[in-house]
Amino acid sequence: MTMDLNLGKCCGSRKKESWRSVLLLAYQSLGVVYGDLSISPLYVFKSTFAEDIRHSETNEEIYGVLSFVFWTLTLLPLLKYVFIVLRADDNGEGGTFALYSLICRHVKVSLLPNRQVSDEALSTYKLEHPPEKNHDSCVKRYLEKHKWLHTALLLLVLLGTCMVIGDGLLTPAISVFSAVSGLELHMSKEHHQYAVIPITCFILVCLFALQHFGTHRVGFVFAPIVLTWLLCISGIGLYNIIQWNPHVYKALSPKYMFMFLRKTRVSGWMSLGGILLCITGAEAMFADLGHFNYAAIQIAFTFLVYPALILAYMGQAAYLSRHHNSAYAIGFYVSVPKCVHWPVLMIAILASVVGSQAIISGTFSIINQSQSLGCFPRVKVIHTSDKIHGQIYIPEINWMLMVLCIAVTIGFRDVKHLGNASGLAVMAVMLVTTCLMSLVIVLCWHKPPILALAFLLFFGSIELLYFSASLTKFREGAWLPILLSLFFMSIMFVWHYTTIKKYEFDLQNKVSLEWLLALGPSLGISRVPGIGLVFTDLTSGIPANFSRFVTNLPAFHRVLVFVCVKSVPVPFVPPAERYLVGRVGPVDHRSYRCIVRYGYRDVHQDVDSFESELVSKLADFIRYDWHRRTQEDDTARSVRSNESSSESRLAVIGTVAYEIEENLQPDSVSIEFSTVESMEDVIEMAEAPPTIKRVRFAVEEDSYEDEGSSASAEAEAELRNELRDLVAAQEAGTAFILGHSHVKAKQGSSVMKRLAVNFGYNFLRRNCRGPDVALKVPPVSLLEVGMVYVV
Numbered sequence: 001m002t003m004d005l006n007l008g009k010c011c012g013s014r015k016k017e018s019w020r021s022v023l024l025l026a027y028q029s030l031g032v033v034y035g036d037l038s039i040s041p042l043y044v045f046k047s048t049f050a051e052d053i054r055h056s057e058t059n060e061e062i063y064g065v066l067s068f069v070f071w072t073l074t075l076l077p078l079l080k081y082v083f084i085v086l087r088a089d090d091n092g093e094g095g096t097f098a099l100y101s102l103i104c105r106h107v108k109v110s111l112l113p114n115r116q117v118s119d120e121a122l123s124t125y126k127l128e129h130p131p132e133k134n135h136d137s138c139v140k141r142y143l144e145k146h147k148w149l150h151t152a153l154l155l156l157v158l159l160g161t162c163m164v165i166g167d168g169l170l171t172p173a174i175s176v177f178s179a180v181s182g183l184e185l186h187m188s189k190e191h192h193q194y195a196v197i198p199i200t201c202f203i204l205v206c207l208f209a210l211q212h213f214g215t216h217r218v219g220f221v222f223a224p225i226v227l228t229w230l231l232c233i234s235g236i237g238l239y240n241i242i243q244w245n246p247h248v249y250k251a252l253s254p255k256y257m258f259m260f261l262r263k264t265r266v267s268g269w270m271s272l273g274g275i276l277l278c279i280t281g282a283e284a285m286f287a288d289l290g291h292f293n294y295a296a297i298q299i300a301f302t303f304l305v306y307p308a309l310i311l312a313y314m315g316q317a318a319y320l321s322r323h324h325n326s327a328y329a330i331g332f333y334v335s336v337p338k339c340v341h342w343p344v345l346m347i348a349i350l351a352s353v354v355g356s357q358a359i360i361s362g363t364f365s366i367i368n369q370s371q372s373l374g375c376f377p378r379v380k381v382i383h384t385s386d387k388i389h390g391q392i393y394i395p396e397i398n399w400m401l402m403v404l405c406i407a408v409t410i411g412f413r414d415v416k417h418l419g420n421a422s423g424l425a426v427m428a429v430m431l432v433t434t435c436l437m438s439l440v441i442v443l444c445w446h447k448p449p450i451l452a453l454a455f456l457l458f459f460g461s462i463e464l465l466y467f468s469a470s471l472t473k474f475r476e477g478a479w480l481p482i483l484l485s486l487f488f489m490s491i492m493f494v495w496h497y498t499t500i501k502k503y504e505f506d507l508q509n510k511v512s513l514e515w516l517l518a519l520g521p522s523l524g525i526s527r528v529p530g531i532g533l534v535f536t537d538l539t540s541g542i543p544a545n546f547s548r549f550v551t552n553l554p555a556f557h558r559v560l561v562f563v564c565v566k567s568v569p570v571p572f573v574p575p576a577e578r579y580l581v582g583r584v585g586p587v588d589h590r591s592y593r594c595i596v597r598y599g600y601r602d603v604h605q606d607v608d609s610f611e612s613e614l615v616s617k618l619a620d621f622i623r624y625d626w627h628r629r630t631q632e633d634d635t636a637r638s639v640r641s642n643e644s645s646s647e648s649r650l651a652v653i654g655t656v657a658y659e660i661e662e663n664l665q666p667d668s669v670s671i672e673f674s675t676v677e678s679m680e681d682v683i684e685m686a687e688a689p690p691t692i693k694r695v696r697f698a699v700e701e702d703s704y705e706d707e708g709s710s711a712s713a714e715a716e717a718e719l720r721n722e723l724r725d726l727v728a729a730q731e732a733g734t735a736f737i738l739g740h741s742h743v744k745a746k747q748g749s750s751v752m753k754r755l756a757v758n759f760g761y762n763f764l765r766r767n768c769r770g771p772d773v774a775l776k777v778p779p780v781s782l783l784e785v786g787m788v789y790v791v
Contacts, residue, residue: 023299034301037284039229040277043277050416053264063259066256066317072276072466076462083298100436116595118652157436158375167429177196182332185333229347236337238311272466364392364393368601377768378768420476427463494757502791525554526554529732535736545737561594580652592618745790
């Protein structure tokens, strides 16, 4: 009985502790997730009543706008995101790429090169909703059958990404400008226009200039600022409701929306472009899911952010319903009591800075994810915190955003144009999420297609209504996010398209393993001390840049490693499963292949830790390989000897080593290229995944201290010689052999392809970071091999 009581106390304390940690995460999420959403009351009413509709004595307009705001906040952030979309996480991660990653794992629509069946053995690749054997969706078959849909899906994801980037420069502008515009109540219009713009630009310059320090240094004050702001606007809203119009709650009825549209007609529909700004930042709940968890974000929004925003909008509507002839334009600050105007102004500016910081950090994160998946030119990524994952800073993007943000602020100069531009970007991202989410419901959750269609029609129709209203403002600011998205989409698609074509060129022009094994003193080829790391995108075969290297410099290193650093469609790859290692050729050739796998949110290692860890994994593989050989019977050993002239199976080297055996029936695969030299080629281009056989071998250090007890003396000597050669090569130095490519289109290519490849891609390649900078290779260890790609 005593044991049961103690067990109950233990379980109770664990539940109490878990709830305490969830509430703490919910509090911390205020500063990261809800900064952008919480400052929307600053500009929603002002942007809505800027031009299309007027505030009349009947109050039908203000009540209709309040009803639209209430139901928009209820249906989209609360119902769609909090209760549905947040459940579609990818190993705890959220955002556009998380949805795309989920779809790619369940349906073969990924356009990533060098895909391998062994990637499906990753623990983070697991399917949370595995399909039944008799379940084969017609949507899945249709998507896999039509290749153009793969490109269309990628373009949809890139569109959402580009709109997030556009939102990253528009949100800081409208947030800070709206907060600073509170000064208009204390100065004349002549002085006001010369004060607000310079102050806004100064705050924006400071905001972007401090990005390289990282948010972790001041992040602890973000949550208190947003919490204070939410309590402030809800308190002011409650005061205005009681003071001016206690019956304003009746405007929450949907009938006021129909009355509003019936009276205002086309102008009311056009004003929806201002109303939709009330959900600016709602996408951050899903995008920042990886930093918190579902329960924390759900609690914070449902019990604090949502009620505070509703009270704030109701308070503004209550005040405006009794003030029709105000000397100032409709806005947030006119409803603030004069006795607290200055404190509210200061808190609003601080809250706008926090909200801007959240979207800037989100822009850095999504560009880093795009770069990992080969959809963005290489840029320098700096991790500003060793303890907090995901805190990154990209200098080139930061300064570009700052210049564009200041230019937009000076160019537009008012909330109306900024709101029109920001609204279209926000709604475009939500439409992309809705489309991807409908696919997740069918393909990943295996629900009936009718449910996905209902989700798409219900939420899509609401968002299309707002999106169409935003498009009517094309000439009044909405052109900007469209122009920015076209610009960035062109860059991203050209980079991704040419990267795929380069991979296809490498795949078709790789040389055979027999060519490598034939190199020796008889051909004037010498082996020099050291380790040569040949970087390539290929997961099998000998890359053409290495054959070019040996042709021009008839020597290569004593230990040769073909390294492929690749991305897989998962957010994270566990360190114990990151390295796939195998032999290239016989044992005495001392050549290996190492495939290093990263997820789209993984932190890439610096060159020093990568080099030392790579050598460590090679040593573990050598021990594991010899341990496996000593345990094989005669039949298996004869098969292994026949494989000495080819590449051995790759083994995952971690705390436990195991093999991935990929069996494939050639008649079940359709090959797109004409030069297929080995079964590995087929695996790279396979339409259907082969079966995976995992053969585990526990690799323990103690098992190799007395090798003579389990293996012959000859095998023990060969093992020690191979390890000795590896150590000696490491002490001699490591050389990084990378390709320096120039790409040009084939003769007879279309004009668009020649422009994209010959000018677009090569311009980006020359003006962006090279692979040596991305890998942080020291110049003294770098060997570049010039290659011309004809694609």
